Amino acid sequence: MAVEEDPAFIGIDLGTTFSSIVYYDTIRKEPVLIEDETGKEQTASWISLSQLDTGGSVVVGNVARNSTNLVYVIYDSKRIIGKNESDVNYEDRERWPFDVRSRDNGCAYIECYNPLTQNTEGFEPEEVSGMILKYLYGIAQNKLGNRPISNVVVTVPVDFNDRQRDATLLACKLAGIKNVSLANEPTAAIIEYKREYPNSLKGGDKIVVIDFGGGTLDVTCCKIANDSIIVESCGGNQNLGGNDFDNVMIDIIKERIKESIPGYYKRKRGMTQKEKIILNKKLIRLKKESERVKIKLSNKTVTELNLELLLSDDYYDIGINIDPTITRKAFEEECDKRGLYKEFINKIQGVTLRKGYKKRTVQLVLLIGGTCKMPRIREEVASLFDRQTFSDKNFNPLSAVAKGAGYLAYSKGVDCVSNKIVYDIVPTPIGIEVEGGIFESLIKAGEAILPKNVIRRRYSTTVNNQTYAKFKIYRGFGKYTNSDGMEYITTLTINGIPKRKTGKCVIEFTTQVNENGIMELTASVVGTDVKTNLTTVVDLSKTEEEVEQLFEHFQMFY
Structure with missing residues (x-):
């Protein structure tokens, strides 16, 4: 008779530049980082399409980032996921070797050249994150053998909105990960600190x-x-993140190169695919060198550019006179200027x-x-x-979030006190638009995220024989829904209201935030069976048909 394996508990820190995965070792009583195929505990959040035309599949992680064939790559998907195209940082877009486009509904997607089809290919940000998650989950499964995986906790920024959290959960589904819950990254970090230093x-x-x-x-x-x-x-x-400091270094280096080689990084209209490939290689080398130099300057006050790696051979061989010295002082002064x-x-x-x-x-x-x-x-x-x-x-700032997520995954699966001690909150007020464009808060900033914390409000019909009502949901600190910084989330519509005089029908509106930080909305007509629910379990910007198509497209690359 086969012995049933003990379940495993997984934590994933899905980062913008690097990601990590851990499992909770129930014998050692601690979360353990899992190394990738390159022996690293941190995996680059990169994918590469460069092997598709030779019969290969998508390449993910450090292998994608370190490949000498750095042409058709995508990274920074976390800066795009769940956003409209108009909300994606334009400075980032100027430096990416791929394009960001807009769907008909305004949602951002990524466009990258596919060497197999010899044409551009559209990718949802969820797909790119899904590929990274699938890779991480795969190395965890290899490490754990046949052990069933009971719970998985994936971390997200505390300020991620519903669409971004939904999109992250959809990325998990694409990756084939089940029993997933989300946790805020800082919460996971403090949980890990308390675990490591309990006294x-x-x-x-x-x-x-x-x-x-x-x-x-x-x-x-x-x-x-x-x-x-x-x-x-x-x-x-x-x-705001390390990428923004990288961008400062990118501009410093570009200016240095520009003095000796005018137009070296210039984008031109009507570029051929060959010219785009050459430019993309330059941009990727520039990004990697900028990251390297920035990191060096955290430990040294002066360092030098690796011009041999930075520049293509044809320019480097002819002996261009470029000063390779970069100082921490000059770098910090430029970061200061940019605020x-x-x-x-x-x-x-x-x-x-x-x-x-x-x-x-x-x-x-x-x-x-x-x-x-x-x-x-x-x-x-x-x-x-x-x-x-x-x-x-001795507390490791790079692994704390992943380890905290692993411990949270473990605590959800056992009778452990830690699953009762984390009381997270809603960071930004959530409410609806009422007459005059006024924002009426339903959930205030600082409300605890608890299963029983349900907010109820009642509203009466505003016209005779009203048969439907729409509730526009917003998030923000403004007085009006059109105030600066206010974010429209979604609209909840209730149909089938009995025809009665103005004010004679009462609609009860219920709002709560679940453990993943995602809203669950309900509206019902008091005294009737008329009711509607909206739980944002997948990206609200996608229909069921679009989600099915997304799964089909995702599978094409495996």
Whole structure:
């Protein structure tokens, strides 16, 4: 009789530039990072189509990033997922070797050349994230053998909206991952810190988590209450991350090259496919070299460009005179000019001061993500909080989110106290548009995400014989739905209202946020069976038919 394997628990940090996966080792009582095929614990969030024309499939991860045939690659999909094309950062788009286009409904998709069909191919951002997740999940399955995987927790930025969370769940479905739940990245990090250093925090302690990765900035304030971690304030900036500092370095290097080789990186109208390939190779080499130099300057004040790798052989061989020296001072001055440090500090203060988290009132500051390794970033944080409150130097800022996700996955599958101690919150008010374009909040910022936390409001019909009603859902801090920063989410329509005089029919509107941070909406006519539900389980911008087509397209690359 076969012995049934114990279930496995998986955590995935799906990052903009790098991703990680862990399993929870129930014997060692700790989450363990799983290495990829290159022996790395961090996997590049890249895919390459370069092997399709030779009978191969899509290449994912560090192999895709490190390939010498860097032509048809896609990365940074997390900066595009769940967004409209008009919301995708234009500075990023200028530097990507692929294009971002708009669907008829405004949603952004990625267009990259397919060497097999010798034509451009459209990819939804969910597909690219799905390919990365499928790769990570595959190496986990190989590591764990035939063990069934019970629970999987995938992390997302705290400021991800419903569409972005939906799209991430859809990416998981494309990858064939089941039993998935989402967790906010800073929450996972603090869970891991509390697991590694259980005696370092006591009741009443205040913690600030600053998660500054490749694509996003997340800030979370939480308090220890007995054995609970209560999130009191959180927020983020999806358009600020290590990539933005990379872009500064890219521009510094481009300007250096431009002085000796005018037009080297210039895009031209009507470029042939061969010319596009040549330019894309230059852009990808430039991106990788910019990342390398930026990282070097975190440990050194001066470093040099690798011109041999940066420039193509035909230019390098003729001995172009380019100064290879890059200083940390010059780099930081340019970042300062562009307001990156100011934007970073403003976001932190916007979240922390909301609940009075400031110097001498905070006992622990967790700096998470690769961008937090930059000296100037640490100096900026030290100006807000006491440096001695920074986390233990042995705490790994690169693996904390993945490990915390792995522990959360384990805690969901067993009778473990940790599944009762995380009280996350809604970071931004959610509400509806009422007469006059006024935003009426249904869920306030700071509301705890709890299964029983259901918000109910009642509204009466506004015209005689009204048979339907529409509720436009928005998110933001504005007074009116057209105020700056307000985000339209979706519309809930209820049909079949009995024909009665104005105000004689009452509609009850119910809203709650589930454990994945996604809204569940219900509207019903009081005293009747008329009811409608809207639970955003897949991207609201896609129909069932479009989702089926997406699955078919995804499978073409395997």
